[in-house]
Amino acid sequence: xxxxxxxxxxxxxxxxxxxxxxxxxxxxxxxxxxxxxxxxxxxxxxxxxxxxxxxxxxxxxxxxxxxxxxxxxxxxxxxxxxxxxxxxxxxxxxxxxxxxxxxxxxxxxxxxxxxxxxxxxxxxxxxxxxxxxxxxxxxxxxxxxxxxxxxxxxxxxxxxxxxxxxxxxxxxxxxxxxxxxxxxxxxxxxxxxxxxxxxxxxxxxxxxxxxxxxxxxxxxxxxxxxxxxxxxxxxxxxxxxxxxxxxxxxxxxxxxxxxxxxxxxxxxxxxxxxxxxxxxxxxxxxxxxxxxxxxxxxxxxxxxxxxxxxxxxxxxxxxxxxxxxxxxxxxxxxxxxxxxxxxxxxxxxxxxxxxxxxxxxxxxxxxxxxxxxxxxxxxxxxxxxxxxxxxxxxxxxxxxxxxxxxxxxxxxxxxxxxxxxxxxxxxxxxxxxxxxxxxxxxxxxxxxxxxxxxxxxxxxxxxxxxxxxxxxxxxxxxxxxxxxxxxxxxxxxxxxxxxxxxxxxxxxxxxxxxxxxxxxxxxxxxxxxxxxxxxxxxxxxxxxxxxxxxxxxxxxxxxxxxx
Numbered sequence: 001x002x003x004x005x006x007x008x009x010x011x012x013x014x015x016x017x018x019x020x021x022x023x024x025x026x027x028x029x030x031x032x033x034x035x036x037x038x039x040x041x042x043x044x045x046x047x048x049x050x051x052x053x054x055x056x057x058x059x060x061x062x063x064x065x066x067x068x069x070x071x072x073x074x075x076x077x078x079x080x081x082x083x084x085x086x087x088x089x090x091x092x093x094x095x096x097x098x099x100x101x102x103x104x105x106x107x108x109x110x111x112x113x114x115x116x117x118x119x120x121x122x123x124x125x126x127x128x129x130x131x132x133x134x135x136x137x138x139x140x141x142x143x144x145x146x147x148x149x150x151x152x153x154x155x156x157x158x159x160x161x162x163x164x165x166x167x168x169x170x171x172x173x174x175x176x177x178x179x180x181x182x183x184x185x186x187x188x189x190x191x192x193x194x195x196x197x198x199x200x201x202x203x204x205x206x207x208x209x210x211x212x213x214x215x216x217x218x219x220x221x222x223x224x225x226x227x228x229x230x231x232x233x234x235x236x237x238x239x240x241x242x243x244x245x246x247x248x249x250x251x252x253x254x255x256x257x258x259x260x261x262x263x264x265x266x267x268x269x270x271x272x273x274x275x276x277x278x279x280x281x282x283x284x285x286x287x288x289x290x291x292x293x294x295x296x297x298x299x300x301x302x303x304x305x306x307x308x309x310x311x312x313x314x315x316x317x318x319x320x321x322x323x324x325x326x327x328x329x330x331x332x333x334x335x336x337x338x339x340x341x342x343x344x345x346x347x348x349x350x351x352x353x354x355x356x357x358x359x360x361x362x363x364x365x366x367x368x369x370x371x372x373x374x375x376x377x378x379x380x381x382x383x384x385x386x387x388x389x390x391x392x393x394x395x396x397x398x399x400x401x402x403x404x405x406x407x408x409x410x411x412x413x414x415x416x417x418x419x420x421x422x423x424x425x426x427x428x429x430x431x432x433x434x435x436x437x438x439x440x441x442x443x444x445x446x447x448x449x450x451x452x453x454x455x456x457x458x459x460x461x462x463x464x465x466x467x468x469x470x471x472x473x474x475x476x477x478x479x480x481x482x483x484x485x486x487x488x489x490x491x492x493x494x495x496x497x498x499x500x501x502x503x504x505x506x507x508x509x510x511x512x513x514x515x516x517x518x519x520x521x522x523x524x525x526x527x528x529x530x531x532x533x534x535x536x537x538x539x540x541x542x543x544x545x546x547x548x549x550x551x552x553x554x555x556x557x558x559x560x561x562x563x
Contacts, residue, residue, distance in 0.1 A: 003088050007044045007096070015040035034110055038103035041096045046271040048096075049185065052089035053275040055082035058398040059282050062322070065399040080401040080558060094156050101149060108132040108142075144188040151181045168360060172335055182276055189268040290327070290395040297351060299370045299389075303452035306418065307367050310343065310353040313394060318344045318352060320425040321402030325395040326354070331365045340532075341397065342424035342457075346432055355456065357418040401530065401558035402426065406437040408528035408556075412518065414541060415446045416533020417453060423532070424457055431464050434476065441475065443518060445509060447482040447533065454481055454504075458497050465499045479503045511540050519553035526554045 018036045055061070061079050112130050136142040157163065158174035292313070300308040318324075318341055327336035343353040358367050369390045402422040405411045406429070413423045423444065430442075444461075448454055461479060468476045481504045518527065529545050531538050538559055545555035 003085075004092060007048070007092050010047065011040045011044050011096070014043040034103050034106040038100055038107060041100040041103060042268075044096045045093060045100060046268050048089045048092045049182075049268075050271040050275050052086060052093065053272075053279045055086040055089075057279055057282050058396075059286060060278075062397070062399040065403065076404065077401070077556070077558065079399070090156070090159070094152065097149070097152055101145070104145065105132075105136075108135040111135065140190065141188055144184045148181055148184045148188060151177050151184070155181070168362075169335065176334075182272060185268060185272065286395050290325075290393050292393075293391040294394050296370075296389040296392060301371060302355070302456050304450060304456075305358040306355055306453075306456055307358060307363075307370065308342070308353055308355050309370065309392075310351050311392070311394065312350050312352075316345055316350070316352065316394070318397040319399075319403055320344055320429040321400050321405060321422055322397035322425075323400055323422075324354065324397050327393040327395065328366055328369070328390055329393075330369055330390040331362055335362060336395070337362060338398075340400070340402075340421040340425070342421050343428050344425050348432075355418070355421050355424065402532075404528060404558060405442075405530050406439045408526065409438060410441045410443075410518075410522050410525055411439055411528045411530060412443040412515075412555075413445065414529070414531045414533065414537065415444075416537055417448055419532035419534075420446055420457060421532070423530075424460065427457070427460055427464055430477075431460070431467060441522070442477045443480070444477060445480045445482070445514075447484060447508065447537070449483075449485050451483060454483075454500070458500060462497060462499050480505060480509070482507065482509055484508055511537075511544055515541075515544050515555065516549065519549045519551045519555075522551075522553055524552040526556060528558060529555050530558045532559070 015036050018039045019033075061082055065076055065079050109132050112132050112135070136146060154174045155177055158171045164171045294311040294313040294316075296309060296311050298310045300310070302308060321340075322344075323338050323340045325336050325338050339354040339356050341352055342355045343351065345352045356363055356366075358364055400422065402413075405413060405423075405426050413426070415423055427444075430437075430439075446454070464477065465479065468474055479500070481500060483504060483506055529541055531541050542557050542559070545557035
């Protein structure tokens with residue numbers, strides 16, 4: 001809302017600036033209002049087309065998040081809003097594009113109907129009554145504008161939640177049309193429809209030119225014929241004062257030449273050239289960095305259609321909570337997808353891994369290439385069959401809000417189903433050693449529909465639990481597992497997962513009571529709340545985190561968001 005209000009303010013200020021400074025000639029042609037609206041909306045579009053690319057510079061964001069230059073946690077949390085800011089800029093572009101197009105439709109009609117032979121250079125039309133459709137489809141600004149509207153329409157409609165969920169490929173391919181959009185934008189502004197006068201001193205707007213043929217059709221007072229030497233042969237009567245100063249200084253100014261006009265230099269290039277070059281350089285850097293394929297060390301098939309892929313790559317470093325982008329050419333030549341790291345490389349081991357849930361065409365094809373038979377999803381042990389894995393390229397790592405989970409004294413990690421993956425790398429890191437981090441208490445809450453889903457990281461949770469008990473810190477982590485469906489609950493009972501059986505609860509968490517209890521145990525502290533799961537849980541936690549409590553505890557909400 002703040003950003004939209006800021007853009008409305010910019011639109012209004014630019015509109016007033018152009019309307020007050022618009023030249024006499026455009027007002028004389030009744031073109032002022034349409035041109036002012038088009039120029040004001042164009043200024044808003046320039047700003048948003050400039051900024052919409054910055055949130056997509058993932059390497060830059062990851063560098064800022066991990067560098068000491070951004071020492072404030074509050075400032076780093078603003079970087080987590082990069083996707084939201086990108087969407088907001090996109091919506092703003094759509095809104096003001098509609099206004100910009102509507103203004104130019106009015107301008108095309110006005111240029112055709114209000115054609116004026118006095119100022120030929122200002123006319124976009126070639127003659128009075130010219131078909132406005134020619135201005136839209138037979139000129140560079142018009143034709144590029146029409147194509148840009150079509151591209152923007154495709155990008156906006158394919159970005160809706162329904163299409164992204166049902167067919168991610170359509171969203172991915174249409175969104176990459178942004179490069180076409182920016183190339184057309186550079187051509188679009190080269191038309192120079194709006195012009196300014198270059199000889200204001202020689203030809204002030206509204207001045208009188210006695211040598212112009214138009215003067216013959218103008219009504220001039222009879223007394224004004226005498227002051228000009230070119231039109232009189234007799235001197236003024238002695239009893240009549242010479243009116244020349246009075247005429248020229250109080251009624252009209254005499255111009256010495258015809259008005260000359262020149263197109264404004266396209267400001268759009270100044271706005272978008274920097275961010276566009278920055279984005280292109282980053283994409284080139286990312287391509288070079290991810291050009292070498294990784295070595296897949298093992299593939300583990302987990303219950304409920306979850307696949308774990310463990311890999312190795314030279315000089316690969318990552319922090320807990322970060323994510324990578326996987327690209328498999330045999331699955332798709334252009335398509336790639338982000339996955340959170342569930343295992344990060346350390347000083348003692350170079351292996352890193354991801355867990356992915358098989359829910360779409362890309363993950364299904366990827367699974368079939370990795371596994372000999374797609375029906376092996378009931379196996380948990382690594383598959384050691386001799387086979388040649390497909391080439392897999394890894395781009396990243398990139399930052400996420402969950403990097404901050406170790407920087408709070410107390411953190412709450414809430415996962416829903418496969419949303420547990422961001423916290424798996426955090427738990428793996430704590431398993432290697434927890435004393436070097438600021439975190440001193442972790443509340444881990446995991447909600448799943450079926451009991452088998454807990455087995456994805458059941459071994460990890462048990463190992464971490466046992467390690468903390470051996471180090472006499474059983475209160476370091478508070479594990480709560482919630483099963484929303486009770487079918488097959490007996491499957492988790494056993495000595496192997498005995499530590500988790502006592503922490504398994506039926507139903508869904510009562511979030512308000514849960515957060516109140518945590519606030520009571522951690523009075524006057526700042527607690528980080530991290531959520532990765534269904535939007536319903538996220539909205540509830542976000543609302544509760546922003547509400548006050550009687551214990552002086554402050555909750556800071558963080559949500560996973562792939563940018």
